[in-house]
Amino acid sequence: MTAKSLVVAKFEFVKTVRRKGFILGTIGLPLLMLFVIGLSLYTGAGIGTGATNQTTGYVDAAGFIQATPGFVQYPDIAAGKAALVKGNIHSLLIVPPDYIQTGTLTIYTMDNSLIGSAGSSQSVQEFMTTNLLRHENVSDQAAQKILSPVSPTVIVLDEAGNPKGDREILGFILPFALTMVLAIGILTSSGYLMQGIGEEKESRRGEFLLSHCSAEELLAGKILGYAGVSLLQITVWVAIGLVVIAASPFAEVFSGLQVTWLVCLAVIYFILGYFLFSVSIACAASLAPSVRESQQVSAVFSMFAIFPLIFLQFLLQDPNSLLMQVLTYFPYTAPFVAMVRLTLVTVPPYQIIVSIAILVISIVILTRLAARIFRMGMLTYGKRVSLREVWGFLKEK
Amino acid sequence: MTTGDQKNRNENVLKIEHLTKTFDNRNVLEDISFSVNKGEVFGLLGPNGAGKTTLIRTILDIFRPDAGTISLFGRTFSDDIKDAIGYLPEEGSLDKEIPVSECIRYFAKLKHVDAIDRKMDEWLERLDLTEYRDKKIQELSKGMHRRLQFILAVIHQPDLLILDEPFSGLDPLNIKTLKDVLLDLRENGTTLIMSTHQMDEVERMCDRILMLNNGKTVLYGSLDEIRQQFGLSIEVRYEGRLPHIDHILSINDSGNIAELIVEKAADTQAILKTLVASVTVKKFEVKQRSMNEIFLEVGRR
Numbered sequence: 001m002t003a004k005s006l007v008v009a010k011f012e013f014v015k016t017v018r019r020k021g022f023i024l025g026t027i028g029l030p031l032l033m034l035f036v037i038g039l040s041l042y043t044g045a046g047i048g049t050g051a052t053n054q055t056t057g058y059v060d061a062a063g064f065i066q067a068t069p070g071f072v073q074y075p076d077i078a079a080g081k082a083a084l085v086k087g088n089i090h091s092l093l094i095v096p097p098d099y100i101q102t103g104t105l106t107i108y109t110m111d112n113s114l115i116g117s118a119g120s121s122q123s124v125q126e127f128m129t130t131n132l133l134r135h136e137n138v139s140d141q142a143a144q145k146i147l148s149p150v151s152p153t154v155i156v157l158d159e160a161g162n163p164k165g166d167r168e169i170l171g172f173i174l175p176f177a178l179t180m181v182l183a184i185g186i187l188t189s190s191g192y193l194m195q196g197i198g199e200e201k202e203s204r205r206g207e208f209l210l211s212h213c214s215a216e217e218l219l220a221g222k223i224l225g226y227a228g229v230s231l232l233q234i235t236v237w238v239a240i241g242l243v244v245i246a247a248s249p250f251a252e253v254f255s256g257l258q259v260t261w262l263v264c265l266a267v268i269y270f271i272l273g274y275f276l277f278s279v280s281i282a283c284a285a286s287l288a289p290s291v292r293e294s295q296q297v298s299a300v301f302s303m304f305a306i307f308p309l310i311f312l313q314f315l316l317q318d319p320n321s322l323l324m325q326v327l328t329y330f331p332y333t334a335p336f337v338a339m340v341r342l343t344l345v346t347v348p349p350y351q352i353i354v355s356i357a358i359l360v361i362s363i364v365i366l367t368r369l370a371a372r373i374f375r376m377g378m379l380t381y382g383k384r385v386s387l388r389e390v391w392g393f394l395k396e397k
Numbered sequence: 398m399t400t401g402d403q404k405n406r407n408e409n410v411l412k413i414e415h416l417t418k419t420f421d422n423r424n425v426l427e428d429i430s431f432s433v434n435k436g437e438v439f440g441l442l443g444p445n446g447a448g449k450t451t452l453i454r455t456i457l458d459i460f461r462p463d464a465g466t467i468s469l470f471g472r473t474f475s476d477d478i479k480d481a482i483g484y485l486p487e488e489g490s491l492d493k494e495i496p497v498s499e500c501i502r503y504f505a506k507l508k509h510v511d512a513i514d515r516k517m518d519e520w521l522e523r524l525d526l527t528e529y530r531d532k533k534i535q536e537l538s539k540g541m542h543r544r545l546q547f548i549l550a551v552i553h554q555p556d557l558l559i560l561d562e563p564f565s566g567l568d569p570l571n572i573k574t575l576k577d578v579l580l581d582l583r584e585n586g587t588t589l590i591m592s593t594h595q596m597d598e599v600e601r602m603c604d605r606i607l608m609l610n611n612g613k614t615v616l617y618g619s620l621d622e623i624r625q626q627f628g629l630s631i632e633v634r635y636e637g638r639l640p641h642i643d644h645i646l647s648i649n650d651s652g653n654i655a656e657l658i659v660e661k662a663a664d665t666q667a668i669l670k671t672l673v674a675s676v677t678v679k680k681f682e683v684k685q686r687s688m689n690e691i692f693l694e695v696g697r698r
Contacts (some may be wrong), residue, residue, distance in 0.1 A: 007506045015495060204489035208546075210459045211484035212507040214476070375459065392421060 004213040008221025013054065013228045016192055020175040025188075026233045030240045055124070057089035062099040064135040068127055083213045084108055093124065100135075119269045160220045172221030181234055182335060183306055189230035189274070190298045196222060197282060197378075198291030206286075206378030215375030219367075230274075266339055272359045277301055279363065280332075283370045286377030287385045306334040312340075319344045331362040408435040409471070410557050410588040411456065416465035418451055419615035425451045427612045429465070433557075433590060433605075438583060440603035441592040442616070444696045447609040449592045450487075456590075457484060470556065482510050483555030485547055487562040487592075493535035497526065497545060499553060500534060523690055524574065540571045547575060551582065558582060559590045564598060576602070596689040599660045606688075608695060615695050624685040627694070628661040631668065631683050637676030642668055658686070 016022055057072050057080045058065060065073070072089060080092040092108040099105065105128075126147060133143040147352075179353035200206055209218055280303055286296035315324060319341045327333040328341065336354045341347050376393035377385060385393075411433040418426040426448045433439045443449050454460045456467060458474045469478050491500055498517060505513045512622070521527045529537060537545060543566060551558060563579070564572045579602070580633040583589055593599060599606060600620065608616035616623050628646060633655045644663035649656040659668065665683050672678050 003509075004507055009502070011503045015492070019494075104694050199492075203491075204486075205491065206489075207454070207459065207486050208484065208489050208549075211479070211482070211486075212504060213479075214458075379459070381455070389421075 002213075002217050002220075004217040005221040005224065008213065008218055009049065009224035009228065012196060012222055012225030016196070016226070016229045017232060022192075022229070022233070026236050030237050030336075034240070034244065055089045056091050056093055056127070057083055058095060059094040060095050061097045063097075065095060065131045066102070066134055068130065070123065071127060081108060084110060093127075114146055167205055180341075181238075182273050185230045185234050185270075185274060186277045187302055188233055189226045189278065190301060191295075192229055193222065193278060193281050194285045194294045194298045195224045195291060196226065197285035198288065198294040201286065201378055202290060210378065214371075215378075216367075216371045219279070219371055219374050223275065223282060227274060227278065262342055268356065269335040269339050269359075272356065272363065275337075275363050276331055276359060277304070278365065279366050279370045283366075283373045283377070286374045287380070287390065289384055293384075301332075304336075315340055316344065320347070321326075325351065328352075329358055331359050336368060388396045399585035407448060409433065410435045410469070411590070412468040413456075414466050414468075416452075416455065416462050416467065418455055418460060419446075419463045425612050426455070426609075427464075429607075429609070429612075429614055431607045431614070431617055433588060435588055436583065436586055437604040438579075438589045438591060438602050440606035441590055441609075442594075442596075442599065442692060444607055446611075448556060448612040449609060450561065451483045451612075452485075452609070453561060453590075453592065456559065457482065480553065481556045483550040483553065483558040485550040485558070485560045485563055487565060489546075490542065491534050491545065491549075494533060496531050496533055497537070499522075499529050500545070501548060504549040505552050510553045513552075514586065516552055517548075520552055523578065539566050540568060543567055544571065544575070546677065547578070551578075555587060557588045559592075561592045562594070563591060564593065564595060596687065596692055600688050608692070616691070620688065621693065623688075625661055627686045627691050628663065629659050629665065629683055630658060630686045630690070631657040631665065633657060633672060633678065633682075634680035635672065635676040635678050640671060640675035642671050644668070658690075 055070060057070055057074050057272050059074050059077055059080050068074070071093075072083075074083060074347070077092075077094060080094075081091050082090075090109065090111060093110070094106040096102070096104060096106070107124075129147060130140075131142055133146060134140075138146070198208070213221075281298055284297040284301070286295040288297050315337065316320070318324070324337055324341060327337040328347075330353055338347070338352060338355050342352070373390060373393045376389075380389070406448045408508065409432045413432070414430050416426055416429040417424060429448075429452065434661065441449050441452065451460060455462055456469070467474065470481065472478065482600065492620060495503075501520075502513055504518070505545075510516060518527070518530075521530055525546070526537075526544060529541065529676060534545070535544065547563070550560075553560055560579075560580075563575060567575065576598075579589060589602075591599075603620065605619045606616065606623065616626075618626075637656070639650060640653060640655070644660045645668075646658040646660060657666070657668070669678070669681055672681070
């Protein structure tokens with residue numbers, strides 16, 4: 001890393017973080033998500049139901065329904081419909097005389113969103129089940145158990161058979177979370193990297209820049225600068241997340257968290273994975289003829305980034321399968337697959353050592369090749385670069 | 398010119414020997430050899446696709462030669478040599494979203510310039526851009542943008558300045574400003590390599606030239622030497638019918654005005670005598686051939 005690389009890195013960092021799009025994405029997006037979550041919790045808690053009547057009316061032609069809070073009985077359908085139209089109730093349940101034999105109900109509602117779901121809603125199901133059980137002379141206590149038979153306490157044991165504490169479990173959750181953060185970091189920084197290099201290529205600025213510093217310095221500076229951008233964005237997101245957690249009932253679980261070897265491995269994979277993807281993306285961007293096409297190329301790398309999510313089912317079913325072992329060694333999938341495997345099962349240490357070694361060697365080789373591709377690609381204007389030309393770039397001294 | 402100046406002039410800033418550069422098994426540059434002396438203005442000429450830009454990129458170490466050697470300031474290329482070179486490319490726009498001052502600071506830092514702000518203010522004033530110092534580049538006109546690019550190429554006081562079509566897109570006023578600055582730089586010891594198609598500027602500014610065609614050297618030397626290689630041009634105004642004249646390379650006859658291109662060894666007095674014997678000669682003017690004529694002739698070969 002030379003002084004010129006640091007100058008490039010600082011310039012790219014400052015330029016990007018000042019963009020409105022970055023500020024909006026970094027601060028605006030999590031705040032918007034918090035707002036949406038808050039709104040749904042607020043609505044879900046029923047605090048905001050003042051404007052909407054949640055009471056259900058019913059007409060009991062079968063003659064076995066007993067008075068239940070939240071449900072109002074009407075003598076006939078006409079009276080129930082009138083109450084519905086007035087807004088006194090939000091839906092009307094008609095229990096026909098042959099309900100016990102047929103199980104068929106009719107529900108009237110004026111709310112389009114309830115079509116198809118009103119009959120299967122939890123409150124209606126509970127209401128009918130409770131009344132059926134009462135009809136069969138089942139006690140309310142037994143009825144409650146039938147309605148909610150399982151209230152589990154899950155105890156996770158370690159390899160010695162001792163129960164694990166919350167913090168230790170958190171040690172497994174964190175690497176998984178870091179894997180997701182890596183994927184998000186790569187996706188966001190690849191966007192910035194693509195845009196930055198694409199714009200420079202389109203404006204034919206590359207030649208001028210290469211007269212000021214070498215391709216290696218320029219490439220390293222750009223990767224470092226956009227790594228900083230991505231890191232800042234993730235830090236802000238994590239900070240907002242931590243503030244929310246601190247204000248939540250889970251704060252106690254997170255206090256005094258110990259850094260485990262798994263978290264250390266996650267950080268190592270994060271850094272190596274980030275550099276591998278950045279170098280590859282920078283190469284791809286320098287070869288694409290326009291910003292638009294470079295974004296299409298970045299989709300290929302995004303696929304690798306979300307690879308564990310696509311194959312999550314197989315990964316969870318058998319984390320030590322041959323396929324997953326191979327993917328642990330393949331540089332582009334290693335950071336994600338290795339980390340998810342580590343959170344699920346015991347992975348032989350040699351596999352992790354080999355995986356990290358392959359990643360480091362790949363980065364060293366790729367960086368050398370990338371500088372050549374980047375140098376020549378930045379000077380190829382307005383046309384698609386063929387594989388033959390890329391081969392020619394690689395042969396450049 | 399003092400003895401010291403003469404000594405400087407003979408000192409090679411750039412020396413290229415047998416340079417060959419190949420792309421896709423095609424020689425884009427083939428066995429190119431030339432040198433540029435300290436303090437001179439060196440013209441790099443040639444039609445489009447001749448290999449000028451590839452040559453410049455190879456000098457700047459953006460491309461590496463497949464054969465041959467390049468020596469800059471008596472040494473092979475290194476990072477500190479890169480900092481001694483300024484380059485103004487023909488194409489390319491700067492980042493439009495950043496202010497002018499920030500752009501200058503960025504490129505100046507890449508060249509390890511000290512006292513950036515002072516030098517920036519001097520250059521902005523000299524090129525009449527002071528009021529745009531804190532404005533975004535997108536607010537600059539094309540001419541202003543070009544002048545800003547020029548500042549970026551010279552703010553580190555380069556010993557060698559390479560200019561690719563420096564006057565393209567500039568109005569006459571801007572051309573004059575830029576030329577004055579270039580001549581000042583030359584006076585202060587900066588060596589200039591200028592790639593251009595504007596032959597009048599070549600004639601006015603360049604000491605020596607290299608002309609490429611299809612990647613090969615077709616002309617190399619001082620302007621006088623090259624003009625002598627291409628013979629003389631004689632403008633004749635006459636009445637009558639032109640006779641056969643020896644040692645004529647070509648005639649462009651418009652009826653009563655003709656331009657005769659004659660061999661370099663031709664005896665112009667003998668030609669005049671031949672003409673006087675056959676036609677009424679009203680004007681007979683012997684001129685050296687213009688670089689534009691030479692450029693066109695060589696380009697057609």
